Amino acid sequence: MLTSKLLLIEDDSEQQRDLRVIFDFLECDDVSISTTAEWQAGAVDFAAVQTILLGKCGGDKQRNKLLAEIQALDEDIPVLLLSTESSAAQLDALTSTDSVLGSVQLPASHSQLTRMLDKARIYRESRRTEANERPVTLFRSLVGSSRAIRQVRRLIEQVAASNANVLILGESGTGKEVVARNLHYNSNRREQPFVPINCGAIPADLLESELFGHEKGAFTGAITARQGRFEMAEGGTLFLDEIGDMSLNMQVKLLRVLQERTFERVGSNKSIKTNVRIIAATHRNLEERIAEGEFREDLFYRLNVFPIEMPPLRERSSDIPLLVNELISRFEKDKRGSVRLTPAAIISLCQYHWPGNVRELANLIERLVILYPYGVVDLAELPEKFRIQGINMAELGGRDEENDDDEVPGDSYRTAATLSPQLPNENFDLKEHLSNMEYNFIKQALEEANGVVAHAAKRLNMRRTTLVEKLRKYDLQRGDEATNF
Structure with missing residues (x-):
């Protein structure tokens, strides 16, 4: 069922009949059809409506009045306008309203109506997320359930409460600052400042002033005294990102402060005492830099008291579905739109090598939100480099642009069994990968169903008893108070 509690307001009885046939084909089981008069007489239970289709309503003036009444009752309810070719140009002013998501050209094709109903459903889900104010604290939560990310969490738990210096290693975009913020948040310094600075982004001759501050007249342009990052972070945590790019001269000065x-x-010449915890990060191999004479060995040992290595995204591809869900939640929380990805699109992303890691994934999701607002993104809609190579698009249920109107609803939701992907890496563990994928999808289905197991089971197309067994397997049966057995 593509949508539920759908309300069609249409005065044309012939058009009502034609649309009823399409709704039956799409398995829209919960559809109410009303006229303008019935609507105004209160014959419709508006509180139960999730999406409205607005057809002929006695002219543009009457439709404008009706739309205003709908938005007065619920400004977040999605509205789709039914239009003919002759009236399409007159809908531009109406579709500028946020809740009016667009128009459905009549006679309606199955594929167009399917996409628009999906868009309305996603819009409604995102607005419900905002209304519930579900917290999206990506910086506090290391998203994922893979073995590598669980190891990172364990290391954070072990060292967070101490004052030991931590060195975070990993490729660019893996989330090293996320680890640093987790360390700060879980330490006894959490009520004090967390101050980050990118040592590679500041010229060497200005970095000293940025770290330690300066007095008035210390150099040209120093018209006032200024605090440095060490003073700003007093009592808290100073995060030195890209420490491997720091000049040797500054390394000497930093070493002295640490000692x-x-x-x-x-x-x-006035000494200032400092009480900050140092967390450093780099994407470079510092031991190679030491051998090349570009990094001081004594500073390395000062920083490398407790190393944490953040794995690249390609080595934890099973975390991608959960990361995608979390990133979309962030866009919904910030009221910047939403989008959904089909299983084929998700699996394709799991096979991509991600040279830009999580940062590249976040950029992709933002691009998709802009390109397909409140839409469903299938494999065909992904940028070309993110698509699985050598796979027949028809086998994945991708949309054929030349025959778009003949598409059978549901084809774009073929299961992953039709795929023939390549192994992601040499250390790929199929059992762990499938287990993590199953865990993430079950958790996501429960969240979408507000913890109601029966609804989650329907969303996953499995029996309720089977889902209950899997919840016990993954220790989810009572882990969330919202889970309703």
Whole structure:
């Protein structure tokens, strides 16, 4: 069933009959059909309606009045306008309203109506997420359930409460700052500042002033005294990102601060005591930099008290479905739109090598939200480089642009069994991968169903008793208070 509690307001009885045939074909089981007069007489239970299709309503003036009444009752309810070729141009002003998601050209094709109903459903789900104010604290939660990310969480738990210096290693875009913020949030310094600085983004001659501050007149342009990052982070955590790009001269000065716990502002000889925890991060191999004479060995050992290595995304591809869900939730929370991905699209993303890691994934999701607002993105809609190579698009249920109107609803939701992907890496563990995928999809289905197991089972197309067994297997049966047995 593509949607539920759908309301069609249409005064043309012939058009009502034609649309009823389409709704039956699409298995829309919960559809109410009303006229303008019935609607105004209160014959419709508006509280139960999730999506409205607005047809001929006695002219543009009457339709404008009806739309205003609908939005007065619920400004977030999605509205789709039914239009003919002659009236399509007159809908531009109406579709500028946020809740009016667009128009359905009459006579309606199955594929167009399917996409628009999906768009309305996704819009409604995203608005419900905003209304519930579900917290999306991506910086606090290391998203994923793979073995590698669980190891990172364990290391964070072990070292967070101490004051030991931590060195976070990993490729660019893997989420090293996420780890740093987790360390700060779980430490006894969490009520104090967390101050980040990218050592590679600041010129070497300005980095000293940025870290330690300066006095008035210390150099040209220093018209006032200024605090540095060490003073800003007093009592809290200083995150030195891309420490491997720091010049040797600054490395000497930083080493002294770590040893003496004091520093001086530029242009001053007054020592300032500091109480900050240092967390450093780099994408470079510091041991190679030491061998090349580009990084001090003594500073390396000062920083490398407790190393944490953040795995690249290609080595934890089973986390991608959960990451996609979390990133979409962030866009919904920020009221920047929403989107949904089909299983074929998700599996294709799981096979991509992700040179930009999580940052590249976040950029992709943002692009899809812009290109397909409140839409369903199938494999064909992904940018070309993210698609699985050597796979027949028809086998994945991708849309054929030349025969779009003849598409059978549901084809774009073929299961992953039709795929023939390549193994992601040499250490690929199929059992763990499938287990993590199943866990993530079950958890997502429960969230969408507000914890109601019967609804989640229907969403996953499985028996309720089977889902209950899997919830016990993954220790989810009572883990969430919203889970309703």
